[in-house]
Amino acid sequence: MSQIMNPKEEVKNYYGKVLTGKKDLKTNACCGTNSFPSHLRKIVKMIHPEIIEKCYGCGSPIPSVLKGLTVLDLGCGTGRDSYILSKLVGPEGQVIGVDMTDEQLEVARRHLPYQMRQFGYSQSNIRFLKGYIEDLESLGIKNNSVDLIVSNCVINLSSDKRRVFSEIFRVLKPGGELYFSDIFTGRRMPKELSEDPVLLGECLGGALYLEDFRRLLLEVGCHDYRVASRSRIELKNPGVEAKAGMIDFWSTTIRAFKMKLEDRCEDYGQIATYLGTIPESPHAFFLDDHHLFEKGRPVPVCSNTAAMLQQTRYASHFNVTGDLSTHYGLFDCGLKVVGEMPQKGNCC
Numbered sequence: 001m002s003q004i005m006n007p008k009e010e011v012k013n014y015y016g017k018v019l020t021g022k023k024d025l026k027t028n029a030c031c032g033t034n035s036f037p038s039h040l041r042k043i044v045k046m047i048h049p050e051i052i053e054k055c056y057g058c059g060s061p062i063p064s065v066l067k068g069l070t071v072l073d074l075g076c077g078t079g080r081d082s083y084i085l086s087k088l089v090g091p092e093g094q095v096i097g098v099d100m101t102d103e104q105l106e107v108a109r110r111h112l113p114y115q116m117r118q119f120g121y122s123q124s125n126i127r128f129l130k131g132y133i134e135d136l137e138s139l140g141i142k143n144n145s146v147d148l149i150v151s152n153c154v155i156n157l158s159s160d161k162r163r164v165f166s167e168i169f170r171v172l173k174p175g176g177e178l179y180f181s182d183i184f185t186g187r188r189m190p191k192e193l194s195e196d197p198v199l200l201g202e203c204l205g206g207a208l209y210l211e212d213f214r215r216l217l218l219e220v221g222c223h224d225y226r227v228a229s230r231s232r233i234e235l236k237n238p239g240v241e242a243k244a245g246m247i248d249f250w251s252t253t254i255r256a257f258k259m260k261l262e263d264r265c266e267d268y269g270q271i272a273t274y275l276g277t278i279p280e281s282p283h284a285f286f287l288d289d290h291h292l293f294e295k296g297r298p299v300p301v302c303s304n305t306a307a308m309l310q311q312t313r314y315a316s317h318f319n320v321t322g323d324l325s326t327h328y329g330l331f332d333c334g335l336k337v338v339g340e341m342p343q344k345g346n347c348c
Helices: 008-016 038-044 049-051 082-089 102-110 114-119 161-171 197-201 210-219 236-243 301-308
Strands: 072-075 092-101 125-132 146-152 172-185 225-232 249-257 270-274 284-288 291-294 298-301 317-323 334-338 341-343
Touching: 049 082, 049 102, 072 082, 072 236, 082 114, 082 125, 082 146, 092 102, 092 270, 102 114, 102 125, 114 125, 146 161, 161 172, 161 210, 161 284, 172 210, 197 236, 210 249, 210 341, 225 284, 270 291, 270 301, 291 298, 298 301, 301 317
Parallel strands: 072 092, 072 146, 092 125, 146 172
Antiparallel strands: 172 249, 225 249, 270 298, 270 317, 284 291, 334 341
């Protein structure tokens, strides 16, 4: 088995030279089947076909309420998600795409005038920067300067994930959100598999064990994250299955906010009611895999969930009653179902 001498260069080579389009992928890990909601499908139809064909991702990490925001797309590749975000933030917002691969960035930049004409913008609201997601400071991205960070199946490719998450929470504004899709595992990857060039390039070798991810977030000060979606990946490649068939791989979309939260969900008797004011979600708002807020229906929430709704860009869309003056113990979230497996989450 060939071993990786320089993981970063191996990844750049895989996405810059080995892959010419989705047809070259050996598994479906970096080519998720998640369907876009209708309001996003309309935007996708406006994006140049070459950008779509050379986009490699495992999800659709595009949350709601984006108008006017500053958004950072980590590992933007050819720019599909960046351009979707460009349309959603509007001309008054801005999008920054970061990638380390020249060939991918060339496609993203070449179609910039076309996309601005498609969106009817008189000037660009997007810029693509060459750099590393572990070192956003060298790109001039300042502390507390970004409202939302997204990433689509890229963080797994980094060999220094702690630095990635440290940088993410450095540049996020207070109340800002990390919303990303990536590949996770139910067990730690053996070293020889994590160093396999093909598995690494296919977004499998660097996949994080979910519990290690939780511990990593705690180290950088994030005490609660939420799972938005989770589905098992079928490798569908005999060679890859022969190497890594004992590992369960999951395409997972996760959201986390930069705010002071507790490491357990505590009950203070708070109630949240969705006002139905988000245009693409007139009847219900989906926060995570065990919080669906129907319009007008009061829902008991833990203090962490209350903070996520009160201290973020979602605040004007919710009425949250109660405060932290009286504590009633742990909040009982019960079991939640994630993808095909029931498990306890952070909110428990």
